Amino acid sequence: MTIMLSISPIYAFSDNYIWCVARDRQAVIVDPGDAAPVLEHLKETGLSLSAIIITHHHFDHVGGIELLLKEYPNTPVYGPQNQCESINHRLKHNDSLTLLGHTFTVLAVPGHTLDHIAYFHADSNSTPVLFCGDTLFAGGCGRLFEGTPEQMLNSLQLIQALPADTNIYCAHEYTLSNLKFALAVEPQNQDLQARIASAKSTREANLPTVPSQMALELLTNPFLRTEYSTVEHSVATHTGLKHRNQKDIFAGLRKWKDDF
Template sequence: MEIHLVPAFSDNYIYLLRDPSSGAVGVVDPGDANPVIEALDRRGWTLTHIFNTHHHNDHVGGNHVLKTRTGATVIGARADVARIPDMETCLGEGETISFGSQTARVLFVPGHTSGHIAFWFPEAKAVFCGDTLFALGCGRLFEGTPAQMWSSLTKLRALPDDTAVYCGHEYTLSNARFAVTIEPDNQDLQARATEITAKRERGEPTIPTTIGEEKRTNPFLRADRPEVQAAVGMAGADPVEVFAEIRRRKDNF
């Protein structure tokens, strides 16, 4: 599966997908239709699928224009049927949807919003997780609880290590600056922070990351690790409580 990053607004990423064997073309979280239309026209592609991870306008704001222009099928969470524009295919945990020769499996990952989902393409080794999991971070808890978000993150963490992670924003540099305050002795994290700084100085994206890389370096996925618990003064505590403390610190960072 071809995957192309389409920058939007100040730090959003929209993703353009194409299944070469069938010619199916999808877009993930089109907050703005204009850069999507430009990317499609440049490649001579016709949009067939619109995938939405959650209802926030910077992820769904382009739905109506793209649907009207192309007739593409709008796909999203059943729980958000009243909040996602033009949605016609409603899915929930464990359900699948065909995208040409590819199959996407839906993961219900609430926390950032109450109806948030992710689309996992096992054959393409890719997951589109919106604002639940970021490179070195996770989304703010606007509509969910720490317990919900921790459950969602551990669900994503359980995917194969070589799964490419495509998230909704370019937040990695600020996330790295925070992460090293939690685990200053994590050598993998220190090396990654240096690499991220260099990439951003060159104007390069830091996405995709991988599940394996996040497991080694993302403090929000590591709230059950003894070294992280000790670092925040909560040795042996419930991982949900440790996660909540890390999220609180990030909110005030």
């Protein structure tokens, strides 16, 4: 019988989520930008660190690695092909790795950064999960610090092809601001209106709005809906775009959000 993974948020900085994936008193930590809350969580839960996985090189995702390795020497650190020296297991698209007895597939998802990867797990006994860092957010997507709109669009299309029941574990609590922008894009979207009401209640209770679910993102996240006429028309109206292919719509949408 497969033992299910337990996934818990560790709060860091003002809005980061460091994810703790646990099984049998062992923990895998996703994107530890800050070691202090991770060490506190491990102490409080009695978990031992067995691995660290990294999605990209930004400091708020890797800044805690060195201190964690001082406390837990020889811990494997999995991550992308980048200049982060603490990563000792380099991964590329379609690689697989076993964590806590479960297999994860690596997806290359450049856009936010060129090195960005995501980790996907699915089996017949549990809900699929995706750790996607800053590529796909609840109701939004990451800024393009290094990649092109076309790269990010391709990355999001890769992600949105995953099963509709996939739980999406992103790395920031940006949901309400993302949904505010989404409503400006699709003001008549009733699924979006309902999601905003639910997210507001969740945050008023001081609870995280993530993980999200792929099915909900497909209904309400404008960055996954650039082929819909409502999004296309709204972006074209806002930007004055006349040549409407999906790449241009996405680029216009991302710039609109940057300036929003």
